[in-house]
Amino acid sequence: MSAESKSQQAYRFIRERIDDGRYVPGYRLVLAQIAGELEVSVVPVREAIRRLEAEGLVTFEKNVGAQVALIKETEYLHTMQTLALVEGFATSLTAPYVTAEQIARARAINEEMRRTLEDFEPHRFTELNLEFHAVLFEGCPNPHVLDLVHRGWNRMRMLRDSSFSFVPGRARASVEEHERIVELIERGADALEIELAARRHRTATLDAVLAYQADHKPATTPAPEAVAT
Numbered sequence: 001m002s003a004e005s006k007s008q009q010a011y012r013f014i015r016e017r018i019d020d021g022r023y024v025p026g027y028r029l030v031l032a033q034i035a036g037e038l039e040v041s042v043v044p045v046r047e048a049i050r051r052l053e054a055e056g057l058v059t060f061e062k063n064v065g066a067q068v069a070l071i072k073e074t075e076y077l078h079t080m081q082t083l084a085l086v087e088g089f090a091t092s093l094t095a096p097y098v099t100a101e102q103i104a105r106a107r108a109i110n111e112e113m114r115r116t117l118e119d120f121e122p123h124r125f126t127e128l129n130l131e132f133h134a135v136l137f138e139g140c141p142n143p144h145v146l147d148l149v150h151r152g153w154n155r156m157r158m159l160r161d162s163s164f165s166f167v168p169g170r171a172r173a174s175v176e177e178h179e180r181i182v183e184l185i186e187r188g189a190d191a192l193e194i195e196l197a198a199r200r201h202r203t204a205t206l207d208a209v210l211a212y213q214a215d216h217k218p219a220t221t222p223a224p225e226a227v228a229t
Contacts, residue, residue, distance in 0.1 A: 005044070006038075006040045006041075006043075006044035007044040007047040007048055007051075008048075009038060009040070009044070010034065010035075010038055010040065010044045010045045010047070010048035011047075011048035011051055011052065013034070013037075013038060013048075014029065014034065014045075014048055014049070014052060014058075015052065015057070018052075018057055018068055022123065023068050024068065024122050024123060025068050025069065025070045026067055026068060026070055027067060027068040028064070028065060028066070028067045029049060029058065029065070029066040029067060029068065030065070031045045031046060031049070031066070049066050053066070056069060057069055070213055073210065073213050076206075076209065076210075077206065077210065079152060079155045079156060080156075080202060080203070080205070080206040080209075081203075081206070082148075082152055083149070083152035083153070083155075083156070083202060084198075084199045084202035084203050084206070085199065086145060086148040086149050086152060087133065087137060087149050087152065087198060087199075087202060088195045088196070088197075088198040088199035088202065089145060089195055090137040090140040090142070090145050090146055090148075090149045091133075091136050091137050091181070091185075091194060091195065091198040092191040092192070092194045092195035092198070093140050093141055093142055093145065093191070094136060094137050094138070094139045094140045094141070095136075095184075095185045095188075095189075095191065095194050096188075097139045097141065098135075098136065098139065098185050102135050102136075102139075103182060103185065103186055105135050106132055106135040106136060106178070106182050107179075107182060109128055109131050109132040109135065110132055110175055110178045110179060110182070112128055113125060113128045113129065113132065113171075113174075113175050113178070114175050116128070117171060117172055117175070120164075120168055120171065122164045122168070122171075125164050125171055126164060129164075129174070130153060132178055136181065136182075136185065136198075137149055167205070167208040167209055167212050169208075170204070170205055170208045170209075173204065174201070174204075174205065177197075177200075177201040177204070178201075180197060181194065181197050181198055181201065184197055
């Protein structure tokens with residue numbers, strides 16, 4: 001078996017970090033920095049980035065350089081709209097069964113999310129975000145609705161989503177909204193009120209991401225050789 005080429009090594013290095021969320025959407029790929037980490041020249045890194053660009057995982061923008069591709073707007077829109085509906089409903093169905101221990105667990109997770117705001121790491125924040133919401137929807141008595149929620153979160157992973165990486169201001173508001181949802185559940189609020197609060201929480205993130213995407217669309221499509229500059 002032939003040894004892995006330096007270009008293949010660079011490709012695997014970058015691809016793994018995109019797939020596991022270390023390189024989040026919008027993350028700038030600095031050729032010299034990656035080359036230094038791999039102890040290779042920038043040539044194989046450039047080749048790897050071109051390959052990733054052809055696969056749609058990396059984009060190149062004038063005056064910015066190579067960066068991890070932002071989430072495909074239409075797919076993200078549809079996934080988040082669906083997740084807002086089914087997760088909101090699942091949360092409202094679960095609310096009557098949420099125990100005091102689960103309330104305490106949700107608050108503890110949310111407090112950890114609050115602490116991460118000081119030294120913000122988007123991927124970790126997103127992991128905690130799922131943990132928080134899971135406490136409030138995993139007890140859903142309707143298994144079909146719960147399955148749809150799981151499908152939505154899995155779809156977000158496929159989109160390599162860490163929305164908070166490029167709308168970090170949304171993270172602080174998200175933590176406050178979490179507390180509001182917990183308070184509604186704790187006091188036994190009407191199911192529709194809980195559902196709408198959970199739904200608005202999800203769509204607020206969607207709106208923030210789409211606004212960011214609209215403001216950061218490249219004006220032109222660069223020539224392939226632009227990566228070499």
